[in-house]
Amino acid sequence: MPELPEVEATRRHLASTLLGETISRIDVRDARLRWPVPERSLENLHGRRVDAIERRAKYLLLRTRAGNVIVHLGMSGSLRVVSDQQPPHKHDHLDVVFRNGQCLRLRDARRFGAVLWASGNPLLHPLLANLGPEPLDEVFDGRCLYRMSRKRRVAVKSFIMNSRTVAGVGNIYASEALFLARIHPARPAGRIALRRYDDLASAIKRVLQEAITQGGTTLRDFVNSDGRPGYFGQQLRVYGRLGSACENCGRALKKRIIDQRSSFFCGHCQH
DNA sequence: CTTTACGCCTGACGGC
DNA sequence: TGCCGTCAGGCGTAAA
Numbered sequence: 001m002p003e004l005p006e007v008e009a010t011r012r013h014l015a016s017t018l019l020g021e022t023i024s025r026i027d028v029r030d031a032r033l034r035w036p037v038p039e040r041s042l043e044n045l046h047g048r049r050v051d052a053i054e055r056r057a058k059y060l061l062l063r064t065r066a067g068n069v070i071v072h073l074g075m076s077g078s079l080r081v082v083s084d085q086q087p088p089h090k091h092d093h094l095d096v097v098f099r100n101g102q103c104l105r106l107r108d109a110r111r112f113g114a115v116l117w118a119s120g121n122p123l124l125h126p127l128l129a130n131l132g133p134e135p136l137d138e139v140f141d142g143r144c145l146y147r148m149s150r151k152r153r154v155a156v157k158s159f160i161m162n163s164r165t166v167a168g169v170g171n172i173y174a175s176e177a178l179f180l181a182r183i184h185p186a187r188p189a190g191r192i193a194l195r196r197y198d199d200l201a202s203a204i205k206r207v208l209q210e211a212i213t214q215g216g217t218t219l220r221d222f223v224n225s226d227g228r229p230g231y232f233g234q235q236l237r238v239y240g241r242l243g244s245a246c247e248n249c250g251r252a253l254k255k256r257i258i259d260q261r262s263s264f265f266c267g268h269c270q271h
Numbered sequence: 272c273t274t275t276a277c278g279c280c281t282g283a284c285g286g287c
Numbered sequence: 288t289g290c291c292g293t294c295a296g297g298c299g300t301a302a303a
Binding site: 034074075076091108109110111112151152153154158259260 | 274279
């Protein structure tokens with residue numbers, strides 16, 4: 001499950017490998033992703049150079065003079081760079097083949113991911129146009145959260161996972177950040193003070209930044225092998241740790257479903 | 272407008 | 288060993 005840090009680690013790897021290289025062709029073996037892969041539009045990429053590889057929320061943007069590709073990895077997607085001689089795996093649905101023999105290969109067993117075409121500015125694409133601030137951007141802070149949350153009754157965990165509030169905070173890091181900020185995940189968003197939102201914004205930045213740093217150490221995994229997501233190498237404080245001892249107070253961590261999502265927290269430290 | 276539920280899809284896992 | 292039910296999850300969308 002790629003969260004923002006895994007997407008960012010992928011972006012860095014692709015940028016270091018593919019920037020400036022020329023695309024020879026696109027092979028679509030299975031166009032049935034979340035939306036049908038726009039095969040005709042992707043033909044515009046033939047003979048084009050990759051000018052930039054960017055990230056917005058969990059979307060990756062491949063920019064060329066002829067247009068831009070938007071990729072979302074969904075639940076099970078991964079991108080890796082292989083030789084164009086390498087035979088595709090069962091769930092390798094799409095290749096971007098380069099003149100130098102490299103091949104950018106998309107694998108996505110569950111096919112929740114997406115490959116989209118944007119002829120103009122990809123940030124204006126309907127899926128990206130209404131996203132909130134990047135969590136690691138300096139404009140994102142406790143004041144944003146405080147301002148947007150007034151009179152909102154939703155659980156604060158759902159509130160920060162809403163991409164209009166802040167872009168790219170997924171289920172794992174929402175639990176982690178709320179633990180660090182000592183805020184109970186089910187607390188109504190509109191009933192949290194500014195000072196506590198300052199703590200929460202800092203915690204979100206911290207958990208994401210830590211995970212990106214960790215992900216950087218496992219970049220090799222994105223090339224050849226099974227592409228283990230970076231957070232396996234990372235210390236998760238609450239997520240997936242039902243019954244384990246809270247690192248603050250030693251009490252057993254709890255799990256609760258909040259808005260259809262598993263949430264992990266300490267019932268003693270978080271309020 | 273806000274809030275809630277659902278569906279897409281496959282692999283992993285537990286029970287028998 | 289194999290089969291089946293259940294669960295997980297990002298996130299857009301429809302419905303309330």
